[in-house]
Amino acid sequence: MALYVGRDVRIPAxxxxxxxxxxxxxxxxxxxxxxxxxxxxxxxxxxxxxxKRMVPVDDFKESWLLDSNMDAxxxxxxxxxPSLTVPSSRRKSTTAASTRNTPSRTPSRTRxRTPSRTPSRxxxxxxxxxxxxxxxxxxxxxxHTPPASKASTPALADACGTNEEEFSFAxxxxxxxxxxxxxxxxxxxxxxASSPPPSLRQxxxxxxxTPTIPSTPTLQSALKKGMMRTPSMKRVSxxxxxxxxxxxxxxxxxxxxxxxxxxxIMIAVALPALKIGIDVxxxxxxxxxxxxxxxxxxxxxxxxxxxxxxWLQLGYWKPLLxxxxxxxxxxxxxxxxxxxxQGTTWLIxxxxxxxxxxxxxxxxxxxxxxxxxxxxxxVSSLLRLWSLRLTIxxxxxxxxxxxxxxxxxYTNLAxxxxxxxxxxxxxxxxxxxxxxxxxxxxPLYAVFTSAAPWNLLDTVAAVLTAAGMAISYTxxxxxxxxxxxxxxxxxxxxxxxxxxxxxxxxxxRHPNYFGEQLFWWALSLFAVRLGQPWMVVGxxxxxxxxxxxxxxxxxxxxxxxxxxxxxKEYQRTTSVWVPWFKKT
Numbered sequence: 001m002a003l004y005v006g007r008d009v010r011i012p013a014x015x016x017x018x019x020x021x022x023x024x025x026x027x028x029x030x031x032x033x034x035x036x037x038x039x040x041x042x043x044x045x046x047x048x049x050x051x052k053r054m055v056p057v058d059d060f061k062e063s064w065l066l067d068s069n070m071d072a073x074x075x076x077x078x079x080x081x082p083s084l085t086v087p088s089s090r091r092k093s094t095t096a097a098s099t100r101n102t103p104s105r106t107p108s109r110t111r112x113r114t115p116s117r118t119p120s121r122x123x124x125x126x127x128x129x130x131x132x133x134x135x136x137x138x139x140x141x142x143x144h145t146p147p148a149s150k151a152s153t154p155a156l157a158d159a160c161g162t163n164e165e166e167f168s169f170a171x172x173x174x175x176x177x178x179x180x181x182x183x184x185x186x187x188x189x190x191x192x193a194s195s196p197p198p199s200l201r202q203x204x205x206x207x208x209x210t211p212t213i214p215s216t217p218t219l220q221s222a223l224k225k226g227m228m229r230t231p232s233m234k235r236v237s238x239x240x241x242x243x244x245x246x247x248x249x250x251x252x253x254x255x256x257x258x259x260x261x262x263x264x265i266m267i268a269v270a271l272p273a274l275k276i277g278i279d280v281x282x283x284x285x286x287x288x289x290x291x292x293x294x295x296x297x298x299x300x301x302x303x304x305x306x307x308x309x310x311w312l313q314l315g316y317w318k319p320l321l322x323x324x325x326x327x328x329x330x331x332x333x334x335x336x337x338x339x340x341x342q343g344t345t346w347l348i349x350x351x352x353x354x355x356x357x358x359x360x361x362x363x364x365x366x367x368x369x370x371x372x373x374x375x376x377x378x379v380s381s382l383l384r385l386w387s388l389r390l391t392i393x394x395x396x397x398x399x400x401x402x403x404x405x406x407x408x409x410y411t412n413l414a415x416x417x418x419x420x421x422x423x424x425x426x427x428x429x430x431x432x433x434x435x436x437x438x439x440x441x442x443p444l445y446a447v448f449t450s451a452a453p454w455n456l457l458d459t460v461a462a463v464l465t466a467a468g469m470a471i472s473y474t475x476x477x478x479x480x481x482x483x484x485x486x487x488x489x490x491x492x493x494x495x496x497x498x499x500x501x502x503x504x505x506x507x508x509r510h511p512n513y514f515g516e517q518l519f520w521w522a523l524s525l526f527a528v529r530l531g532q533p534w535m536v537v538g539x540x541x542x543x544x545x546x547x548x549x550x551x552x553x554x555x556x557x558x559x560x561x562x563x564x565x566x567x568k569e570y571q572r573t574t575s576v577w578v579p580w581f582k583k584t
Contacts, residue, residue, distance in 0.1 A: 280362075507580055
């Protein structure tokens with residue numbers, strides 16, 4: 001398609017779904033690369049009024065190209081939607097304001113003495129505005145479209161033009177003036193086909209700055225009746241664990257120094273637990289010690305809590321209690337104090353990927369540990385892969401930054417509870433997740449305290465655990481590719497897609513949740529195999545916590561009116577967690 005760059009085109013209005021006109025003129029500005037949604041790429045066409053349109057290469061027809069010696073003038077008329085008119089008492093002042101503040105984007109060779117009837121679109125990714133008639137008939141007084149009856153309202157809803165005498169951006173409140181067409185440049189005043197394409201930086205800055213849409217009924221009606229319509233694009237909405245907004249949002253950028261400081265804090269807060277854990281694992285086994293450590297008294301007095309010897313004895317003889325107390329003081333209390341200083345709960349998110357792995361390493365290298373060689377190797381390998389997958393997913397989602405933002409659920413809770421949130425966050429953010437993290441790792445304790453040989457149930461547990469991790473990995477990659485494609489579309493000035501309804505997301509609304517739950521439930525089978533079925537209580541608590549999390553996520557999806565109906569249909573036809581066939 002690079003051969004057609006710079007060529008003039010004449011596109012029949014039928015191809016662009018523009019009723020009431022014959023054709024529209026433009027120039028091929030550039031050709032874009034192939035993407036997932038457009039395997040053969042797209043071409044950008046600039047029209048005479050300065051607007052642009054991206055057309056898939058598959059839809060581009062060579063018959064649209066104009067020869068250099070061909071008369072490209074077409075009898076084009078822009079229809080008027082009577083529902084957008086303002087009262088006649090305001091028509092005169094409206095026209096005057098429009099003439100001063102909103103200059104016409106129609107080329108100078110097609111201007112008339114009457115006010116221009118082709119105001120520009122407020123969005124660059126919308127359908128092109130049509131230039132005025134440049135034939136001899138255009139020099140006559142333009143004809144207005146007669147008022148339509150109620151029966152013809154649907155047809156008028158597709159109208160793409162407005163009459164500047166009857167609808168003016170200048171007559172709207174200040175919040176609406178963000179949508180006024182830009183000033184004409186020298187190229188447009190000279191009557192050329194289109195303005196030069198903006199730079200990449202200009203396109204990105206304009207794409208990521210969303211104009212304010214005021215509550216003015218006139219403008220709202222205009223936006224609903226065609227200004228924001230792109231028939232060739234499928235508009236659906238984000239779904240997923242963390243990125244589920246209908247508009248592309250980017251991770252806020254923080255300075256290099258702030259990123260380094262947060263990384264240092266993340267490492268420093270773990271040092272006390274790492275130090276005492278390594279000291280416990282360095283103690284000799286019972287048969288190797290000349291004088292084994294005495295059994296500690298479980299007495300949580302200040303003297304014991306501040307004694308290193310007491311912690312070593314507790315970690316040696318009571319590993320489960322040691323892990324819980326260490327998590328309480330080093331995670332719940334210390335992380336909460338850091339959150340009060342920084343004003344954000346971000347620190348718990350990266351440690352979700354690390355704490356289960358650290359607990360597993362502690363159980364594996366504990367002086368009293370004993371395990372079947374194959375079972376220990378399989379479980380430790382699977383958990384390391386799980387931690388690596390989740391860590392990469394977190395860093396990729398946060399744009400490889402630390403502390404740039406906290407989980408949106410905690411942000412909403414902070415707004416909801418206000419002044420009591422600093423106290424409530426200790427329980428809602430840290431204590432609850434402490435129970436979840438220690439609970440889901442209970443089967444690891446069973447694995448590294450029993451030397452029972454490998455059997456069939458171990459094989460089933462290993463296969464299901466690997467399957468759960470593979471499902472989560474695939475779902476995360478599909479969601480990330482979907483988000484990146486939407487970011488690219490927004491940078492190109494195109495509307496984002498609205499629902500990820502392909503791959504695993506076609507059969508489950510939350511396949512990443514399902515894969516995560518399958519991983520931990522399958523890991524619990526190892527505890528059942530080793531005669532410790534009560535340890536599934538931690539996995540059960542984790543699954544119960546996922547119910548309100550899912551409700552919050554889907555409530556956020558339904559909060560925006562432009563995607564509510566689509567997501568309701570998605571809810572009706574698609575399973576919540578377990579992948580299953582679509583409902584009819």
